[in-house]
Amino acid sequence: MAEVTMRVWRGDPGGGAFTDYTMPAVEGEVVLDVIHRIQAGPAPDLACRWNCKAGRCGSCSAEINGIPRLMCMTRMDSLPPEEPVLVAPMRTFPVIRDLVTDVSFNFEVAKRIPAFTPEPAGPDGTHRMMQVDIERGQEFRKCIECFMCQDVCHVIRDHEENKRAFAGPRFFIRLMELEAHPLDTLDRRQLIHRDMGIGYCNITKCCTEVCPELIHITDNGIIPLKERVVDSSYDPVARLGRRILRRRAPAPADDVAVKSAGN
Amino acid sequence: MPDYQTHDFDVVVIGAGGAGLRAAVEAKERGLRTALVCKSLLGKAHTVMAEGGAAAAMGNVWPEDNWQVHFRDTMRGGKLLNNWRMAQVHAQEAPDRIYELERWGALFDRTDDGRILQRDFGGHRYARLAHVGDRTGLELIRTLQQRAVSLDVEVFMECKVLRLLKDAEGRVSGALGYWRATGDYVTFNAKAVILATGSVGKAWLYTSNSWESTGDGHAMALWAGADLIDMEFIQFHPTGMVWPLSVRGVLVTEGVRGDGGVLRNSEGRRFMFDYIPAMFAAETADTEEEADRWYDDHIDNRRPPELLPRDEVARSINTEVKAGRGGPHGGVYLDIASRRTADYIRRRLPSMYHQFMELAGVDITVEPMEVGPTCHYIMGGVRVDADTEATTVPGLFAAGEVAAGLHGANRLGGNSLSDLLVFGRRAGMAASDFAEGRTGTPSPLVSEVERAIAEAEAPFDRQDGDNPYQVHQDLQRTMQELVGIIRTESELVQALDELDKLDERARRVSVPGGRAYNPGWNLATDLPAMLTVSRLAAKGALERRESRGGQTRDDYPKADAELGKVNFVQRLGAGGAFTITPAPIAAMPAELQKLLEEEPS
Ligand SMILES: Cc1cc2nc3c(=O)[nH]c(=O)nc-3n(C[C@H](O)[C@H](O)[C@H](O)COP(=O)(O)OP(=O)(O)OC[C@H]3O[C@@H](n4cnc5c(N)ncnc54)[C@H](O)[C@@H]3O)c2cc1C
Ligand code: SF4
Ligand code: SF4
Ligand code: FES
Numbered sequence: 001m002a003e004v005t006m007r008v009w010r011g012d013p014g015g016g017a018f019t020d021y022t023m024p025a026v027e028g029e030v031v032l033d034v035i036h037r038i039q040a041g042p043a044p045d046l047a048c049r050w051n052c053k054a055g056r057c058g059s060c061s062a063e064i065n066g067i068p069r070l071m072c073m074t075r076m077d078s079l080p081p082e083e084p085v086l087v088a089p090m091r092t093f094p095v096i097r098d099l100v101t102d103v104s105f106n107f108e109v110a111k112r113i114p115a116f117t118p119e120p121a122g123p124d125g126t127h128r129m130m131q132v133d134i135e136r137g138q139e140f141r142k143c144i145e146c147f148m149c150q151d152v153c154h155v156i157r158d159h160e161e162n163k164r165a166f167a168g169p170r171f172f173i174r175l176m177e178l179e180a181h182p183l184d185t186l187d188r189r190q191l192i193h194r195d196m197g198i199g200y201c202n203i204t205k206c207c208t209e210v211c212p213e214l215i216h217i218t219d220n221g222i223i224p225l226k227e228r229v230v231d232s233s234y235d236p237v238a239r240l241g242r243r244i245l246r247r248r249a250p251a252p253a254d255d256v257a258v259k260s261a262g263n
Numbered sequence: 264m265p266d267y268q269t270h271d272f273d274v275v276v277i278g279a280g281g282a283g284l285r286a287a288v289e290a291k292e293r294g295l296r297t298a299l300v301c302k303s304l305l306g307k308a309h310t311v312m313a314e315g316g317a318a319a320a321m322g323n324v325w326p327e328d329n330w331q332v333h334f335r336d337t338m339r340g341g342k343l344l345n346n347w348r349m350a351q352v353h354a355q356e357a358p359d360r361i362y363e364l365e366r367w368g369a370l371f372d373r374t375d376d377g378r379i380l381q382r383d384f385g386g387h388r389y390a391r392l393a394h395v396g397d398r399t400g401l402e403l404i405r406t407l408q409q410r411a412v413s414l415d416v417e418v419f420m421e422c423k424v425l426r427l428l429k430d431a432e433g434r435v436s437g438a439l440g441y442w443r444a445t446g447d448y449v450t451f452n453a454k455a456v457i458l459a460t461g462s463v464g465k466a467w468l469y470t471s472n473s474w475e476s477t478g479d480g481h482a483m484a485l486w487a488g489a490d491l492i493d494m495e496f497i498q499f500h501p502t503g504m505v506w507p508l509s510v511r512g513v514l515v516t517e518g519v520r521g522d523g524g525v526l527r528n529s530e531g532r533r534f535m536f537d538y539i540p541a542m543f544a545a546e547t548a549d550t551e552e553e554a555d556r557w558y559d560d561h562i563d564n565r566r567p568p569e570l571l572p573r574d575e576v577a578r579s580i581n582t583e584v585k586a587g588r589g590g591p592h593g594g595v596y597l598d599i600a601s602r603r604t605a606d607y608i609r610r611r612l613p614s615m616y617h618q619f620m621e622l623a624g625v626d627i628t629v630e631p632m633e634v635g636p637t638c639h640y641i642m643g644g645v646r647v648d649a650d651t652e653a654t655t656v657p658g659l660f661a662a663g664e665v666a667a668g669l670h671g672a673n674r675l676g677g678n679s680l681s682d683l684l685v686f687g688r689r690a691g692m693a694a695s696d697f698a699e700g701r702t703g704t705p706s707p708l709v710s711e712v713e714r715a716i717a718e719a720e721a722p723f724d725r726q727d728g729d730n731p732y733q734v735h736q737d738l739q740r741t742m743q744e745l746v747g748i749i750r751t752e753s754e755l756v757q758a759l760d761e762l763d764k765l766d767e768r769a770r771r772v773s774v775p776g777g778r779a780y781n782p783g784w785n786l787a788t789d790l791p792a793m794l795t796v797s798r799l800a801a802k803g804a805l806e807r808r809e810s811r812g813g814q815t816r817d818d819y820p821k822a823d824a825e826l827g828k829v830n831f832v833q834r835l836g837a838g839g840a841f842t843i844t845p846a847p848i849a850a851m852p853a854e855l856q857k858l859l860e861e862e863p864s
Contacts (some may be wrong), residue, residue: 008458012779028507030622040732044783045776049304051473054513056401059305073621097780107305107412107420114370115413126362130378134370139393141370141402145306158405181368 004076005084006034008046010098019043020084025076031087032060035099038245041111047098048111055212060098061151061187063088068210069147081104090151091158100233112195113174118183135181136220140177142213149207155200155246166197169207179228193229198222264716267439267448271697272298272417272690275438275453277424277480278284279681280308280401282663282690284407285360289691290416290457295698298451298712299411300419300440302475309461309473310683311456313400314516314614316382316392317684318677323378325389325561327330330354332388337678338859339542340386340572341642341671342812343827344493347851349669353553353685357835360684361393368408371395383521384571386675388546389561392668397516397614403680422449423477425788426715427456427487427659427784428707435487436705439712441719443785446778448716452705452797456699457690458484458645461543463624463796467638467737467791468743469512470685471503477789478796480665484645485835488653492667492830492846493643494796495803496813499676499748501526501576503637505594510622512637515597515615517676519632520569522611523558524599526580527631528588534595536566538579543571574673574812577636581748584635594635600628636748640679641796642670642813643803643857647833651693658697660688681807722787728773731787738765738793746801751817755805762798798841803831806843 007018009092009136032050039046051057053072060071064123065079065086079085081143121127149169175192178184192198203224208217215221217235267441272289276283279301290297303307320333328691333354338345361379371393372380383390395402411418425442428450437452460480464472485491502515520526539547546553547568554567569576589595599608605628609616612627619625619632644667645654654659663683670678683701722728745758769790774783803814809823810816829845836842851859 026509028623029509034507039782040730040736044730044732044774045781048779051303051307051309051475053473053510053554054312055621056312056398056614057303057473059303059307075621100444100780103304103435107418110409111415118366118368121366123670126378129370129373129495130377131373134373137370141395141405142398143405144311144401148538178368181370202563219676 004034006038006087007084007189008035008038008089008098010046011095012097014137016095016098018086029065029075029076029171030072031074031085034076035071035087044105047096049100049101053092056144058146058212061146062150063090063151068151070146070212073212078117078224090147090196092151092153092156093147105163106150106170109171110174113171113178114188114191116178116181116184116185117186119185121249127183129182136180137177139215139220140173143173143201144213146208146212148212152206152210154206162197162200166200169201169217169222172198172201172225173215173217176225179225189229192225198226198229201226264713265448265720267450267716269299269450269452269714272296273454274298274457275300275455275696276452276457276459277438278308278459278663278665279305279418280310280459280461281403281407281680282665282687283308283780284391284404284411285684286457286662286691286694287416288407288410288598290415290695291411293592293692293695295695298417298419298436298453300422300424300451301424302421305418308404309476310400310680312471312473312514314397314514315384315518315521315679316394316677317357317361317403317680317770318384318387318391318675319361319393319681320354320389320391321358321393322434322799323374324381328389328391329804333348333357333391334855335858335861336387337675338671339668340675341355341673342822343847343859344811344830345667345671346649346848347855349686352649352689352857353669353682356685360681360688361573364403364406364684365377365506365788367406369402371402372696382518383558383570384517384676385570385576386524387677390678392521394518396610397518397612397808403683417602417682419449423785423788424483424709425719427830428711429487430708431704433488433657435656437707439715441778444780446781446784450707450712452758453706454705455658455660455694457667457694458659459663459687459690461640463793463800465696466738466742466793467747468739469503471500471512471514472717477793479792480661480794481644481799482553482795484656484659484661484665485799485833487656487659488835489656489659490646491833492646492798493672493803494641494799494833495807495831496642496672497638497643497800498573498640498813499577500639500742501573501580501636502597502620502634503622503639505633505635506592507587508625512620513618514637514639515632515634516612517573519597519599519612519615522599523602524597525567525602526569526571526576527596527598528583528594529590533569533582535571535576538575538582539568539571540575543575543638544848548734572673572675574815574832578815579746580634580636586590590633592633592646594633597630597634598631600630605629630781631738640664640674642672642674643667643799650689652690654698658701660690660694660697662686672814706750719788722744722772722774722784723778725771725773728771729768730771731774731783731790734765734768734772734790735786735793737788738797738846741765742797742800746797746804749815749817750804751806751824755801758801759791759798759805762794762801766794802833802841802843806831806862812816
């Protein structure tokens with residue numbers, strides 16, 4: 001019977017090494033299936049994260065043959081058959097155990113982003129938005145927080161010290177989503193510039209390449225965000241004008257006050 | 264015994280799916296010290312997988328829609344076994360909860376005039392589901408997660424709760440759990456606890472559910488003395504993937520049918536026309552022409568039979584396959600490729616397109632999908648008060664899939680996401696009221712903590728016991744084969760017998776390694792709950808000698824009018840045995856009764 005060899009990194013914060021597990025090959029399986037069979041057989045304590053097994057929750061990120069991928073969406077038959085399949089934890093985050101890493105950095109960054117703050121509702125108590133005006137935002141909201149873009153970004157990969165100053169691609173698209181939201185009233189440009197460290201990004205596009213949701217992180221997110229931050233930090237009035245134009249309706253007076261108050 | 268940390272809160276919410284998040288937001292907004300505890304990372308709960316949408320009679324697409332019609336659809340879909348008060352509150356409040364999400368940043372798909380778009384789903388008379396393509400659950404969870412974070416709700420991620428803790432007077436006063444990363448134990452002292460732990464699907468072999476759906480909340484409520492009802496009502500979603508085997512059970516959203524997809528057997532026949540039950544005949548199209556016209560004109564045409572409630576469709580598929588008219592992998596065909604343009608399919612159903620392309624190598628814009636029933640949702644659960652979600656034990660509340668009542672014998676698609684929002688909020692309000700009214704510091708009994716920790720530790724002390732994965736797989740096989748979509752007395756009796764043996768084996772599992780992030784051990788601690796809910800399901804199914812909604816008995820193929828008036832209540836009796844008793848359903852006020860009787864116009 002055909003076999004597959006999984007070369008899985010096992011260890012903890014103290015260190016670790018790759019261990020080989022040779023398992024029977026089963027038609028149609030993904031990497032996560034084989035990991036599960038290893039757990040049910042030779043290594044019940046092999047640690048990994050997963051939830052949905054359908055590419056929807058972003059839990060099962062790992063580096064497969066050196067590339068960040070979702071284990072549940074990587075078919076075994078898409079990998080070179082004659083070689084062991086290398087499965088390692090994401091390198092940018094500290095290891096907890098085996099394939100599980102401490103991704104709390106991301107949850108800390110999320111806390112520093114001021115929440116969506118909408119303008120008041122219309123006379124019927126609801127908001128109107130046109131589909132074309134929310135399409136960009138919807139693209140970014142496809143993010144499943146797999147944190148693989150964060151993992152691959154050289155600014156923080158192997159540069160622990162930069163984590164204090166750099167939010168990472170996942171959060172740039174979150175910020176761009178808020179920026180592009182037709183109803184949002186807050187001005188986060190100073191924050192993006194100063195605290196989120198967008199200047200560190202030199203548009204290598206590695207993040208876009210690994211995104212399982214195929215979000216155009218750099219082209220649709222980071223680049224426009226950089227542009228806004230640049231022209232804004234210098235000209236708030238121009239920006240206000242642009243927002244008003246986009247909405248095709250004058251912003252209410254209190255909206256203006258919020259904007260000029262900045263962050 | 265290992266040490267443990269203790270945290271003090273007013274309200275502790277167990278579960279961070281839609282219901283738990285919404286409850287925590289409410290309690291926190293009220294100014295209470297609120298903790299949110301979940302087994303996975305924040306934002307990964309089962310809710311994230313929901314696809315089709317959230318049902319709310321906003322009337323944005325069909326102005327004819329209103330809460331009364333939604334109420335009627337929900338009750339009829341549930342075969343009238345629903346808690347009518349919950350169905351009423353749900354239909355009335357769902358629109359506000361959707362608009363609230365929009366104010367918190369959700370971006371729902373829009374109508375041409377800029378309102379929230381609504382899509383068709385089975386059993387709903389009008390297009391009613393607010394949605395974002397086929398990733399509505401993600402939108403819901405991310406919006407609530409971002410709201411909770413902005414309110415600074417304290418989140419305990421990857422922390423599994425093992426037991427609810429009571430004080431000397433029998434009030435729920437906290438919970439015991441462990442951190443998955445370290446295996447260290449932790450207790451919470453709380454004035455009120457909200458259970459929002461979701462589903463039980465992982466006790467079955469083919470399921471759409473995430474690994475977390477092990478029925479922990481159902482079991483913990485039972486162990487704490489609470490009543491559970493309707494545990495026999497389990498929804499098998501008609502369309503799960505069937506091939507490759509490793510993805511068998513993964514959900515194919517009903518949105519495929521809502522957007523024009525049809526079911527065919529191996530002979531190419533749209534077989535659902537052969538299975539229209541009398542109860543729905545008046546509102547279901549009986550020709551393909553009428554069914555096809557319906558998508559554009561709901562007023563002068565009746566709905567396609569593919570959009571009958573889920574129990575009907577799942578049973579019909581089962582019958583077709585058994586009659587030898589299935590596909591090569593034991594499913595039937597779901598065809599949207601021949602009915603809609605590739606562009607439309609990719610835009611409306613992007614995740615489905617991706618899922619089939621990646622996992623099955625099937626291009627759904629060109630070929631039909633092969634699908635079959637998958638264990639999806641439990642209608643039964645913890646018995647709650649309709650307005651407050653209080654359980655029968657003081658200090659304990661329950662909302663979302665773990666609670667029962669709203670859906671009766673069968674849930675309509677889309678009614679769960681709105682359920683989470685409506686009743687998550689109400690549970691948050693009532694638990695806050697309860698916590699504010701409660702005097703003294705909660706002081707859970709320590710003996711219970713010690714007992715539960717000893718039990719959790721036991722698998723490390725045994726050598727050569729059973730492997731927990733093996734016990735789990737055998738449980739899944741038992742439930743799949745004996746307490747599946749079609750049930751019969753002899754098999755249910757056999758199932759209970761098997762469950763006794765599995766119980767024994769679960770008591771003897773052993774796991775290698777330490778407590779730190781050890782999935783084998785984690786599974787060992789999930790087994791008692793899975794076995795408990797399996798038993799509740801089997802017992803309920805045995806006791807209910809009729810077929811209704813999510814309970815189909817081969818030996819009692821018809822609905823029994825008398826049984827249509829009762830819920831089966833299960834609780835832990837003296838001496839640890841489960842008791843099961845029928846409890847009459849409260850009479851419905853005349854004005855609601857009238858809504859049910861009105862023929863659709
Ligand atoms: C694939 C799929 C698609 C669906 N699509 C739709 C749809 O389109 N529309 C619709 O209305 N419904 C849909 N449903 C149903 C709906 O998604 C679920 O019923 C709903 O999300 C359940 O939400 P919940 O908040 O009750 O619990 P869940 O989202 O299941 O969350 C449970 C939470 O409890 C936590 N938990 C459990 N046990 C413990 C423990 N012991 N200790 C600590 N924490 C614990 C978990 O970690 C998790 O955070 C779908 C379901 C599936 C599987
Ligand atoms: S484009 Fe910027 S954010 Fe993305 S990986 Fe490169 S440096 Fe990092
Ligand atoms: S942007 Fe893409 S790669 Fe980054 S976290 Fe989100 S889904 Fe993952
Ligand atoms: S398990 Fe959810 S994305 Fe892989």
